[in-house]
Amino acid sequence: MTTDAQPSVFEQLGLPDTGLSRDAYAYAARVTPAFVFHHSVRSYVFARAHARNKGLRAGTDYDDELLFAACVLHDIGLSEEGNGDQRFEVDGADTAAAFLREHGVEEPRIAVAWDAIALHTSQGIAERKGTVVALSQEGIATDILGVQRENLPPGLADKVHALLPRQDLAYGLSDAIVTQALAKPRKASPITFPGELLRRHLPYGAHPGWYDLIAAAGWGDKPVGVTARRHAETPQQVGALFMEYLEAGDVEGLVSLYEPYAHFVPTPGNHLVGTDAIRGAMRHMVDSGARLTLELRDIRQVGDVALVSNNATLTGLGPQPVTSITTEILRRQPGGGWVHVVDDPFFS
Numbered sequence: 001m002t003t004d005a006q007p008s009v010f011e012q013l014g015l016p017d018t019g020l021s022r023d024a025y026a027y028a029a030r031v032t033p034a035f036v037f038h039h040s041v042r043s044y045v046f047a048r049a050h051a052r053n054k055g056l057r058a059g060t061d062y063d064d065e066l067l068f069a070a071c072v073l074h075d076i077g078l079s080e081e082g083n084g085d086q087r088f089e090v091d092g093a094d095t096a097a098a099f100l101r102e103h104g105v106e107e108p109r110i111a112v113a114w115d116a117i118a119l120h121t122s123q124g125i126a127e128r129k130g131t132v133v134a135l136s137q138e139g140i141a142t143d144i145l146g147v148q149r150e151n152l153p154p155g156l157a158d159k160v161h162a163l164l165p166r167q168d169l170a171y172g173l174s175d176a177i178v179t180q181a182l183a184k185p186r187k188a189s190p191i192t193f194p195g196e197l198l199r200r201h202l203p204y205g206a207h208p209g210w211y212d213l214i215a216a217a218g219w220g221d222k223p224v225g226v227t228a229r230r231h232a233e234t235p236q237q238v239g240a241l242f243m244e245y246l247e248a249g250d251v252e253g254l255v256s257l258y259e260p261y262a263h264f265v266p267t268p269g270n271h272l273v274g275t276d277a278i279r280g281a282m283r284h285m286v287d288s289g290a291r292l293t294l295e296l297r298d299i300r301q302v303g304d305v306a307l308v309s310n311n312a313t314l315t316g317l318g319p320q321p322v323t324s325i326t327t328e329i330l331r332r333q334p335g336g337g338w339v340h341v342v343d344d345p346f347f348s
Contacts (some may be wrong), residue, residue, distance in 0.1 A: 004193045009163060013045055016058075016068045019101055027099060031079040035172045037072075038164035039143055044071035045160050049152050051131075062131040063292025066109050070116035070136045077117075083258050086178055086188050087194050092119035121193040144170055149231065203296075211244060218223045222248045231337030232257070235306035235330045239294040246285065246292055254282040258340045261333065265344040290316035297325065304332040305341075312345050 017027070029037050051058070058064035076082040076099075077092025084091040093114045100110045116136040119126040124138035140146040149157065162284040174197055179189035181198040187345055188194035190208045199207040199226060215220055232238040255278055258264065264272045266281050280294055298347035308328040315321045329342040 009041070011159065011236055012163060013041070015041070015044070016065045018065050020105065021065055021068050021072075023103060024072050025098070028072045028076065031081045031296070032075060033172075033176070034309075035169050036075050036078055036176065038167065039169050039173065040072045040075055042143045042160050042164050043074065043136070043139040044068050045139070046142040047071055047135040047154065047155070049156060050142070050148060051135050051140045053151055056131065056135075062135065063109065063112070065111055067106075067132050068137055069096070070113045070132060071139055072119045073099065073113070074120050074136060074140060078173070078180065083180055083184075085186060087189070087192055088180060089118050089121055090195075091187075132257035144173065152153070207241070209236075209240075211240075215244065215247065222250070230335075231335065232339070233336065235299055235301060235338050236296060238308070238328075238330055239296065239310055239341065243292055243294060246289060246290065249286045251279060251282045251286055254286075255279050256339070259333075262340050263342045263344075264340070285317070288317050290314060306330045306338070312346075 009015065010022070010025075015021060028040055032040070035345050044067065048058070050062070051062060051067075051112045056062055058067075063171055073092070073096040075088075075092060077084075077088035077090070080097075082088075082091050082095035084094070086094070095182070096117050100113060101107075111132060111134050115129050116126070116133040119129060119133060120140050123137065123141065127134040139150060141154070142177075151213070163190050177188075177194050178201050180196050182201065185198070188198040189209050190199075190213060193206060195207065196241050208216070216330075230241065232241050232266045242254065242257055245257070255275060258275070260275050260276050262275075262278065264281060266272065266285075271279055272275050272281055291314070293313045294310040294313075297311055299309075300307045306329070308326070308330055310326045310328070312324050312326050315322050324345050326340070327344045328340060330338045331341045334340050
């Protein structure tokens with residue numbers, strides 16, 4: 001997008017018509033893809049609408065020029081110029097701060113913009129960091145996920161999208177974050193927003209989650225309370241929970257991964273049905289010090305039923321590890337968690 005359209009867009013959307021605003025607009029238009037740039041400008045328009053809904057006045061209750069700069073530069077970390085070695089939000093905040101500093105912006109205002117950009121994916125924190133930071137996060141969340149879209153003035157979203165098309169923003173933005181993270185995994189450490197996106201694009205289990213980090217900490221902490229009875233939110237998570245519960249020696253946690261009348265075949269010819277029989281088999285595995293490693297081979301899901309196959313390696317029940325390819329039928333329960341209907345690991 002070229003800056004030739006600036007006067008029209010500035011007039012039609014009532015953007016802050018200052019030298020800094022125009023420079024920030026031109027900079028973002030130059031270094032970011034159109035879908036990112038459009039999103040950044042729309043985020044400001046939506047943030048300003050939320051401010052008006054709260055009765056906040058530009059220039060009196062918040063710094064409108066700074067709000068615009070923070071919004072229009074908030075994804076600058078996804079540009080080539082802003083792509084450093086930190087998570088994209090922090091890279092973007094640092095890049096924007098350098099831009100503002102070069103344009104003579106005072107350090108206290110730069111600090112506010114830095115917070116707004118670095119915290120724009122941190123719901124629950126941004127709103128506690130001041131009006132500009134909170135409004136930036138609200139406007140950005142509205143444009144990506146539709147948060148508070150019902151509070152926008154009628155027709156505003158249609159007008160903004162006609163001027164600044166979405167171009168499948170949410171998926172395009174996700175792809176941009178993942179592309180950076182695949183090239184520089186340190187930009188997407190576990191339990192961050194970029195890390196969560198990256199995890200979905202790597203082989204199952206390759207990128208640790210929170211409970212994987214606990215297990216690797218070396219302190220020997222065991223699940224207690226509600227953490228010992230988590231639901232598997234996806235079919236893939238059933239195997240991860242099974243390994244975690246077995247490692248923790250949690251028999252009831254293992255049993256919770258089966259329907260009351262599920263079928264379990266721990267060894268050929270040993271066909272167990274129901275909670276009591278499965279509990280006995282799980283108790284034997286725990287008492288024997290068994291450990292299981294599962295690597296996802298294939299998954300086929302139709303509605304609330306999934307057919308899963310894993311490469312499995314079992315240790316602790318004999319002098320040598322034993323391997324198998326599992327056949328598992330999982331079903332989503334009314335509460336949302338996935339559990340086994342049939343589990344046939346076929347260890348010989």
